[in-house]
Amino acid sequence: MATIDDALRSQVLHEFALPDHEGRIPRRRLLLASALFDWVDETDELYETHWDKAWGGRTRFEHLQQTLADFRCDERVLVGELNRVVPTKRGVWKIHSPGLRLFGWVPSVHEFVAVGAALAADVHGPNSAVKIHVQQVLTFARTHRLEGTIKMGDRRALFPPPN
Numbered sequence: 001m002a003t004i005d006d007a008l009r010s011q012v013l014h015e016f017a018l019p020d021h022e023g024r025i026p027r028r029r030l031l032l033a034s035a036l037f038d039w040v041d042e043t044d045e046l047y048e049t050h051w052d053k054a055w056g057g058r059t060r061f062e063h064l065q066q067t068l069a070d071f072r073c074d075e076r077v078l079v080g081e082l083n084r085v086v087p088t089k090r091g092v093w094k095i096h097s098p099g100l101r102l103f104g105w106v107p108s109v110h111e112f113v114a115v116g117a118a119l120a121a122d123v124h125g126p127n128s129a130v131k132i133h134v135q136q137v138l139t140f141a142r143t144h145r146l147e148g149t150i151k152m153g154d155r156r157a158l159f160p161p162p163n
Helices: 004-009 034-042 059-071 130-143
Strands: 012-013 029-033 082-084 092-097 098-104 111-119
Touching: 004 012, 004 029, 012 034, 029 059, 029 130, 034 111, 059 092, 059 098, 092 111, 092 130, 098 130, 111 130
Parallel strands: 029 111
Antiparallel strands: 012 029, 082 092, 092 098, 098 111
């Protein structure tokens, strides 16, 4: 079994770096798979400015950056932002960002490994691709010998509120 630190050293995973303008102190670790960077670069829908005026006219990419910074820095992980994927026995979680979903797992308390992402429209309804993304997460963990790092538990156990 490999460790998360092994995956970081081999550059299979990368720690999400906060933007220079972010003044908050990080409270938790967020790791991203290399393939996720490729998906972000190749997904044109992330950069559309007209996708939904209800979200302040920002692009999905801008919302994604803010969601990741909030995940790292906010005092609490909000209930609607992080959810276990059913069936929960596999240990796959998703982070909700406006118009997007990130899929991954929790390797340790207050940590998240994001492996893949999808447009929200692609993981809702009768043709949902959630099963594909769950399998992507599990295959990634198995391929890199990280399946032993998938921690089980509910939100309060894995992201306990501050005392």
